Amino acid sequence: MRLKRLFFLCITLCLLTSCVDSTQLEKLGIIHTRGVDISEEKPSELETTLIIFQFNAQTDMVSKTLSGTGHTIKEAREQANNKSSFALTPGQIRLELYGKEIAQKGIINYLNTLTRDAKVSDTMLLAISDTTAKEILQVGQSDTTMDIGQFLHGLIRQEGLEDSIPEVALHDFTHIYFDVGQDPFLPVITMDDDAPQLAALGIFRGDKYVGDITLDEALLLNMTQKHVGFAPLELEIPRAPLEKYLGDTEPIDPDSENMYVRIGIKGETTSKLTDPEQLGFRSKVDIDVDLHEASEEVVIKDEKVAKVIEEELGKAIKKKYETLFKKVQELNADPIGYGRLYRIKNNNKLTTEEWREKFPEITVDFQVDVNLVHFGTIQ
Amino acid sequence: MKKAKRKATNSFFPIKAEKLKQTLEDQFENSTDLSFSIFEHSGQKLAVFYLSYQVNSERIENMLLKTLLDSQKEWTVETILNEVPLNTGQKMDKLEELLTNLINGHVFVYVEGEKQVVSYLMLNIEQRSLTKAETESVVIGPQVAFTESLVTNLNILRWRMRSPDLVFEKIMLGKRTPKEARLIYLKSVANETDVNTMRQRLQDLEVDEVEDANVLMQYVEDSSLTIFPQFYSTELPDRASYAINKGRIGVIVENSPAAILAPTTFFSFFESTEDLYMRWNAGSFLRILRFISMFISVMLTPMYVASVTFHYELIPTQLLISIGQSRANVPFPPIFEALLLELLIELLREAGARLPTKVGQTIGIVGGVVVGTAAVQAGITSNILIIFITISALASFTAPSYLMGTSIRVLRFPMIILAGILGIMGIVFGISFLIIHLLRLTSLGRPYLTPIYPFRMVDLNKVLIRFPQQFQGKRFLSFRPKDRVRFNKKKAHEKKDIDE
Structure with a gap:
């Protein structure tokens, strides 16, 4: 009896499904x-x-x-x-x-x-x-x-x-x-x-x-979206503060006041609404940095050098962030997502149109904290 | 009372020697194998008869005839039993009993005029010697396999397990041609319900003949309609003794080189005794490999058919290109292509199994290399499918149990058809059907999928991963053995080395 029922079930199943459309490769x-x-x-x-x-x-x-x-x-x-x-x-x-x-x-x-x-x-x-x-x-x-x-x-x-x-x-x-x-x-x-x-x-x-x-700015934008792991970036920093630590190699362009370093960045940028009335935001850039290569030889003997480099890198990154922010504010587009932070603080009451009006007014304070972890890494 | 007894004995014996000869020859249709000789000795007539192919004729001449004829005594039943130097002497007086024993290799001596006949068991069984296991061959560990002789098999088992607890219960099977079987278990360990169930199933069996242990297994299994074997049939004595030691029940049958082990779980068909002999990590690796291969063997070809026929979006781009290029030449739909090749592999396997070893190897080469390459070049099949089919065929051969391996190979065909008709849906349907079916199966009343379902944490250390030996102190609790503990874990691990 059970077998009969099972057989019946199988037959109905086969008949009722009809043919599935086949898409042969x-x-x-x-x-x-x-x-x-x-x-x-x-x-x-x-x-x-x-x-x-x-x-x-x-x-x-x-x-x-x-x-x-x-x-x-x-x-x-x-x-x-x-x-x-x-x-x-x-x-x-x-x-x-x-x-x-x-x-x-x-x-x-x-x-x-x-x-x-x-x-x-x-x-x-x-x-x-x-x-x-x-x-x-x-x-x-x-x-x-x-x-x-x-x-x-x-x-x-x-x-x-x-x-x-x-x-x-x-x-x-x-x-x-x-x-x-x-x-x-x-x-x-x-x-x-x-x-x-x-x-x-x-x-x-x-x-x-x-x-x-630019693609460099794209990396900075990416850091506001997620935690990046040692993404490569080339930065321009002034020579003057590092002058006494530089080796005596000849730079390509001796007249230039700047030198270039290629670093790997690991970390992220977290933003926060600090002043809801004045639309003030603070973005904290917290990164670990690998120093891969420099356009001139930097003789690293003690922590003082690291301090100087960290400081200069921080200044450069901050400048880059400010340029990026200015650019997107002019376009009146908010890829970083400050509007979302505002909306969360504002009980989810925000329309896209409102944010289009408010976005050109906002101010962002970028705080960069660079921590040089490795130098001489080969990549 | 006395009268009745006399009447019974009077029915056949005493009898004239010539008359006895006539009766027996009538029974055996004048068979020339019946050797019946009458000796005149000290005025007595001694009849000695036996079936010539069943007995050891050298022993008859040396032990029996020499003693009987050299002495000048008058022989009676009692004196023969007392003086012939053989210890299997028996008296009997019924014709039926006499005939049965005659077939079973007894030699009879009848002194004319006596009321009973004396018989000696001098059975001479032709048997092969012990050989290595063929179907369940192992790399390390004991190599010897069971033979067709029940006595030899009992001897091997007793040799492996010298415990007075070990019981060999005799049960006769088959009504027309009775065959001896033994129910084997450890009295202090095996679950009594299981033993009773098995005993009852064997005793209640009403068939005229049991051909082999594998046939007996099908008679007494829980469900005979399923494709999955529910008892393990093994030719390895170490596997049998291992299982019996853990509280399972074994059955061996005369004339069969296989021992039945019950109850059995689905997973034990993928366990090999080798897993125990190897170090635990290597053993576990091999065991997991076998589970994965079973999965691959059932799923790989159906997945190929389903994805090429219906779900091209599932295939990674690079693979898609190579599959597509190799499929471009093939004039058949994937389902036919796959069935064709699977059939080819089964043909090769079957031909290889039937042919003598030397020719079998040639078939492997012809089939694998020549037909495979030619089929691809002729555009009958794609070479990617050949790889998949070969992998799944190889995977199905990793199951230590040949019965289970065959079941899995057969399962592939309905799965391929389902995949070819309904795609992934078909595969899901097939797998669900299989899982539900497996969940419903029992082996000697014990769930087939234990310890996964019903779940038993303590037993998992013996199933999926084989833990180190010192953690194996408990028997397989899902089968409810009488004695749960094999050894104390702490004592087993104690080291009494002397530090120097």
Whole structure:
């Protein structure tokens, strides 16, 4: 009896499930990288450039570039699909690149389908191009020996792993975007001598691309977001205070009043709302530093030298933070997230519009505490 | 009363020697194997008869006939028993008893006119000598295996466990061709309920013949429909004695080189006695390796089929490219490709097992190298799948129990089909089904998945990781042995070295 029931159950199970849509690997064109631009011919339409993997017995070439236009991303994909014998699917998409023009108009609409699709990984990366996405992907594809999609993905990923730039995965962007009191950021890819490279970090106001900060500043921004572990940074410090500790090597430029040190930074920047009325903030930069290399030989014999170096590094970092802050305040975008601190103190009552009005008024006091832990580390 | 007894004895004996010969020859259909000789001795007729292939004829001539014929005495039943220098002498007077014993290798002496017949057991069993274990071969530790002879097997076991506690209970199995079996346990350790259950199952067995211990196992198991064996059948005496020492019950059957061990958990099918002989850390490593291999063996090919057919987004990009490139040439859907290759591996295994050793190796090379390479070049299968299939086949052979290894290999096929039809959902369904099934299984009434479920912390040190010996002072408590403690942990660890 029990066996009969079990048999019946199995049969119903098989019949009722019907057939699951199969997506066999070799019949798919697997989209790896997608570039999104405003179409040049039809300004009301989107143009997508797709780098796909397709597996064909006749050729060893795995990756291929396709493009299509449409008013929506999906329509553009459909258009591109007309040029391919494989079914294009976005399940393996690892990088989406936006053209400068479209990024300035806002990109949140295009992220919508990505975030809702369960097959798309939330850890996929986003980036913007300083020209059009199409140019970077097409020129890159023909010039680099490597597949451009994987190349760009590796490039951004590597910088992220080194903590040089903040995390720029899809979920980071949407998280920051929907969090009142902070603005998102994405890396900017540029074309230099027909080779794509990471140029800067693009700052967004809401979902609109408004300006850039340099990669050095990106590290400082990253420190406000998380604890970084020995990320590399080159700093300019004045020679004068260190004069008596310098060895007698000849610098490249003897007339310069400054020297350069390359350090590894470990630590984070924690911010605090100190004066809710006057919108005064204090950001405390607490870092351990490895001294990797200096442009001139520094003879380190006792702790006094370390003290001097720490002091000079602190001054330099503070200056850099102040420049960064000034820059983003001018853009009226808050990537560091002071608005969030304000919102928390303010019983969660803050709208994005209110913060746009308040943000240019705020003042931040940067306090830098440098602790030189190692010198002569080889990296 | 006296009259009744007389009547019974009168029924067959005394009888004329010629008449007896005639009766026996009728019984054995004039078989030439029945040796029946009549000696005239001091006016008496002595009949000596036996089945020639069952007895040791040298001993008959030297011990029995020499004594009987050299002396000038008059022989009676009593004098024969007293004077023949053999200690297995028996008197009997019934024909049925006589026939049974004749088959079992007795030699009979009948003095014409006597009311009883004298018999001596002179069984001569042809048997092979002790050899190394073949199906459960081990690298270190005792190598000897059970043989087909019950007496030899009992002898080996007694040699390993010289304890008066050890019981060999005799139980006859099979109605038409009875076979002797022994229920083996340690009286002071084994759980009485388990012993009674096993004894009852053996005694209640109503079959005409028990072919082998592995067949007996299927008769007396808790559930005969499942694919998983619930008793352990081993050919290693050290494994049997280890289990019996821990309070389990063993059954050995005449003519079978396997001992049944019960109750058994699912996990003990992945334990080898070698784990004990090795140092605890190496032993634990190997044991964990075997659990992982079992998992790999069931899951690897289905996972490949599911991800290539339905879930391409799960595969890491680099791997995706190499899988895709190798799949590009293959004209079949992944499920057929996988079933084809799995079938090929099973074919190779089966052919290798059936063929003589020397040819078997050739089959391995032909199958593995030639067919594998050719299949990839011909574009019938992808080389990545060949790697996966080979790994999972290898993994399935790590199970120390051949029965369990085979079960796991068979399980792969429904899993592959489920994965090919329903993808990951199918695999999840299959695994859930298996887990529920395993949870419901029992071995001699004891839960099959213990000590994981029902959970027993104290027993875990013997199952997943084998702890050092001094922590193994308690027996496997899930089986409720009578005596829980093997040794005192503190005393076992005491060192009485003399420091110099």
